[in-house]
Amino acid sequence: MSDAFLTQLSFLLDPSSVLTGPSDRAGYQGDFALPRGRKFIAVARPKTTEDVSNVVKLCHSHGVVITPRGGGTGLAGGATPIDGRPGIVLSFERLNRVRSVDSVGATMIVEAGVTLHAAQAVAREAGFLLGIEHGGAGSSQIGGNFATNAGGNNVLRYGMARDQALGLEGVLADGTLVDLLQPLRKNNAGYDLKHLLIGSEGTLGLITAISLKLRPLPVRRATAFVSVATLNQVLLMLELLQRSLGECLSAFELIAKSGLDVHFAHAKGGFSPIGSEAPWYLLIEADTAASQYDVEASLSALLGKAIEENLITDGTIAQSEQHRSEFWRIREGVADATIATAAAVKSDTAVAINAIPEFIERATKAVLAIAPECRPVPFGHVGDGNIHFNVFPPTAAHLESFLAVRSQVAAVIEDIAIEMGGTISAEHGIGVLKRDSLSRMRPPPQLHLMRQIKAVFDPGNILNPGKIL
Amino acid sequence: MSDAFLTQLSFLLDPSSVLTGPSDRAGYQGDFALPRGRKFIAVARPKTTEDVSNVVKLCHSHGVVITPRGGGTGLAGGATPIDGRPGIVLSFERLNRVRSVDSVGATMIVEAGVTLHAAQAVAREAGFLLGIEHGGAGSSQIGGNFATNAGGNNVLRYGMARDQALGLEGVLADGTLVDLLQPLRKNNAGYDLKHLLIGSEGTLGLITAISLKLRPLPVRRATAFVSVATLNQVLLMLELLQRSLGECLSAFELIAKSGLDVHFAHAKGGFSPIGSEAPWYLLIEADTAASQYDVEASLSALLGKAIEENLITDGTIAQSEQHRSEFWRIREGVADATIATAAAVKSDTAVAINAIPEFIERATKAVLAIAPECRPVPFGHVGDGNIHFNVFPPTAAHLESFLAVRSQVAAVIEDIAIEMGGTISAEHGIGVLKRDSLSRMRPPPQLHLMRQIKAVFDPGNILNPGKIL
Numbered sequence: 001m002s003d004a005f006l007t008q009l010s011f012l013l014d015p016s017s018v019l020t021g022p023s024d025r026a027g028y029q030g031d032f033a034l035p036r037g038r039k040f041i042a043v044a045r046p047k048t049t050e051d052v053s054n055v056v057k058l059c060h061s062h063g064v065v066i067t068p069r070g071g072g073t074g075l076a077g078g079a080t081p082i083d084g085r086p087g088i089v090l091s092f093e094r095l096n097r098v099r100s101v102d103s104v105g106a107t108m109i110v111e112a113g114v115t116l117h118a119a120q121a122v123a124r125e126a127g128f129l130l131g132i133e134h135g136g137a138g139s140s141q142i143g144g145n146f147a148t149n150a151g152g153n154n155v156l157r158y159g160m161a162r163d164q165a166l167g168l169e170g171v172l173a174d175g176t177l178v179d180l181l182q183p184l185r186k187n188n189a190g191y192d193l194k195h196l197l198i199g200s201e202g203t204l205g206l207i208t209a210i211s212l213k214l215r216p217l218p219v220r221r222a223t224a225f226v227s228v229a230t231l232n233q234v235l236l237m238l239e240l241l242q243r244s245l246g247e248c249l250s251a252f253e254l255i256a257k258s259g260l261d262v263h264f265a266h267a268k269g270g271f272s273p274i275g276s277e278a279p280w281y282l283l284i285e286a287d288t289a290a291s292q293y294d295v296e297a298s299l300s301a302l303l304g305k306a307i308e309e310n311l312i313t314d315g316t317i318a319q320s321e322q323h324r325s326e327f328w329r330i331r332e333g334v335a336d337a338t339i340a341t342a343a344a345v346k347s348d349t350a351v352a353i354n355a356i357p358e359f360i361e362r363a364t365k366a367v368l369a370i371a372p373e374c375r376p377v378p379f380g381h382v383g384d385g386n387i388h389f390n391v392f393p394p395t396a397a398h399l400e401s402f403l404a405v406r407s408q409v410a411a412v413i414e415d416i417a418i419e420m421g422g423t424i425s426a427e428h429g430i431g432v433l434k435r436d437s438l439s440r441m442r443p444p445p446q447l448h449l450m451r452q453i454k455a456v457f458d459p460g461n462i463l464n465p466g467k468i469l
Numbered sequence: 470m471s472d473a474f475l476t477q478l479s480f481l482l483d484p485s486s487v488l489t490g491p492s493d494r495a496g497y498q499g500d501f502a503l504p505r506g507r508k509f510i511a512v513a514r515p516k517t518t519e520d521v522s523n524v525v526k527l528c529h530s531h532g533v534v535i536t537p538r539g540g541g542t543g544l545a546g547g548a549t550p551i552d553g554r555p556g557i558v559l560s561f562e563r564l565n566r567v568r569s570v571d572s573v574g575a576t577m578i579v580e581a582g583v584t585l586h587a588a589q590a591v592a593r594e595a596g597f598l599l600g601i602e603h604g605g606a607g608s609s610q611i612g613g614n615f616a617t618n619a620g621g622n623n624v625l626r627y628g629m630a631r632d633q634a635l636g637l638e639g640v641l642a643d644g645t646l647v648d649l650l651q652p653l654r655k656n657n658a659g660y661d662l663k664h665l666l667i668g669s670e671g672t673l674g675l676i677t678a679i680s681l682k683l684r685p686l687p688v689r690r691a692t693a694f695v696s697v698a699t700l701n702q703v704l705l706m707l708e709l710l711q712r713s714l715g716e717c718l719s720a721f722e723l724i725a726k727s728g729l730d731v732h733f734a735h736a737k738g739g740f741s742p743i744g745s746e747a748p749w750y751l752l753i754e755a756d757t758a759a760s761q762y763d764v765e766a767s768l769s770a771l772l773g774k775a776i777e778e779n780l781i782t783d784g785t786i787a788q789s790e791q792h793r794s795e796f797w798r799i800r801e802g803v804a805d806a807t808i809a810t811a812a813a814v815k816s817d818t819a820v821a822i823n824a825i826p827e828f829i830e831r832a833t834k835a836v837l838a839i840a841p842e843c844r845p846v847p848f849g850h851v852g853d854g855n856i857h858f859n860v861f862p863p864t865a866a867h868l869e870s871f872l873a874v875r876s877q878v879a880a881v882i883e884d885i886a887i888e889m890g891g892t893i894s895a896e897h898g899i900g901v902l903k904r905d906s907l908s909r910m911r912p913p914p915q916l917h918l919m920r921q922i923k924a925v926f927d928p929g930n931i932l933n934p935g936k937i938l
Binding site for chain 2: 102103104105106107127148149151155156159160162163172176177178179180182183184185186187188189190191192193195196198199200204215216217218235236238239242243244245246247248288289290291292293294295297298301350351352353354381383384385386421422423424425426427428429430434438441442443445446447449450452453456457468469
């Protein structure tokens, strides 16, 4: 079978678009979290939506399963082939044109394989902002961002990836094209298939292009680094800023003192922008497209007020672009240290914003009860409730004993998040790695609906099989 | 059958919650656009979600169909019973509690029967804004707003109703409760059932409560009325304001000169806020929660710039709240005149923003070719492409001849919108009245998916049967 299939696949696409050699396939075996899965026959790299449709039709008729692949920066194993049947990896890297930019309508249409970084740059050149920013920006692709409904640092202002989509183009399991690309800001004509495909991790259809909603490009910006004594004060600070700065607040990131420590240890150096020590730090950013609004003066006045009212213990505003980069490098440095520490427990938990203090306190107590020497590093996006409650192993002396209870530590964090009505899959998706946990977040009737929806869209289960459900 | 059913229904709810007399049922027969449909057995008015679930279970087991009803302000016949089987109207008017308001998380949970007006007031009292505003605010209910994914005047800033939903609670066709209420700003745990239920007009499930995302309450505001010579300049003005005011631009409404005329005729008086005549007028509003940002000075400077650059011919900024109300009364007056003129063709067309001038020009030519004496009154939300291309009949002398071609006039407007990749159901939904047009906007594979999704959610077709599909 696979020979006939491969011949036809090579006939559909040009030869350079089909990779079959082991070394060629090596770069397509998984994502950041699950780098290697099952064997697959070939990598198909279509250049047009029509090519995608033809490849899917071919797979459909041969019963060949498809693992779609964007930049491979996922953190749930979504791009890792795991089905036992013959399969291909469908990589979108060559489907990477910017189809159009509309500066009057503030929209642009880009294909799935355009990197987030490139899409951001095109938007910026046209005088707009694309409201998605996260650690994987450099190599993650637009298609993957929407297939997983990516989150990131600016969700409190612009929402998730799905909130940037005015329309999409996709290919269904039988190769049928779904054209929902019109960049209409209002369209109540029947069920919203767009939102169903977004976040379905390639299991209901393959996203080939997106109509993006662009935002006004900020022209004034202020970035602050502040220290805070308690988590309740962190929330009061968030409330103060949201009420006083309105939509201008674009980032409000929490870093624990332990986060600074692991970052400095991993980076072999560095220092806090704030002299005095505190258990919590915040990276705050506000910006505006309104050139007449002095957002820096506003933020500065608000920091003064916050110090007066004992909401924060100290704070500083970046005085230059370089200074600002240093603040952000600290935030990204904590993420880097986490990814680089294989033994660290990584979580993608979110709770309602007002439940953050209780969540962090309970989770901290619980993990220390299991592994007294470990280092909890809660970290992330307070403005949208998404605290990655990560846990670093203790120093080498106690590593063994930590590894013995590592899965218990991971489980107790999830237990608490779920008990508190939260999620353990806030922005990274379900993929393979969270599949067994899905039933802890979704009761049987919802899972039943999801399975039936999957059966409607992909009765042969050839689209990213084994993911989500 | 219906006696046994009624007995059980009255047993489930208290007696005052079931209306069966003809006069009691009179107020529940339809909506603004289709005030009367088929007969129905009773009106059920549950007070709790559990009641809703029990009523639906009873209907499910008896094969009784359900027409859900909010405020009855719809414009597509969505709340009008039209199925031939025995049925009830399920009114949400008594399911009307505000369950919680969270000022830290900027969310609130309200039940379906809370009026939009009341929900706006609760948000305001807590120091927030609910980002939905439209003509039906007084009596339309939150449940209906989300069942139809309502649009309105502030979509360019806050998005559609669905963009205000962090979560929802609903009841499926067999009475199963779907609890997706947690107000999580990030949750990528499986398919997005919330967005599927929103906008499904009660055909996939009944929305019983919504977790609303609240916005910072504006504390400074500026409202302008300006005159413009051409539609291209209208778009350039939109671009200028969006780039310069950022997210502060909250309304950008187009009124044709003919709109002022029909409003003044209907209101028996009134005058334009601008002395000089022009073919087009814009009602522009900008506001901000940032108390330090003088948005009025900004808008005033931008109007000056726009006059200098010949984008607008004249403009004035409201000097008082009363002055502002007068501007808005003109805009609402055009809508009132349209609704009050039975013979007027009303449309709910939207196209991509940059296609608005071409759309209006083509539609104007086309309707005048069919009915040379008619008065085209294109009108609405430029900022989101939703131009209601309404057409008023000529004066009494030519009314007969207009009525003879009225349906042709309506059809040609739809033809042009669809030909241009637009929609004819931008914000009012499909209901009954647009059902036959759905296939003009959605190709067969999409309709097929929708039908299969409906079959998954409601195999017995008892939830608002005959609507959308």
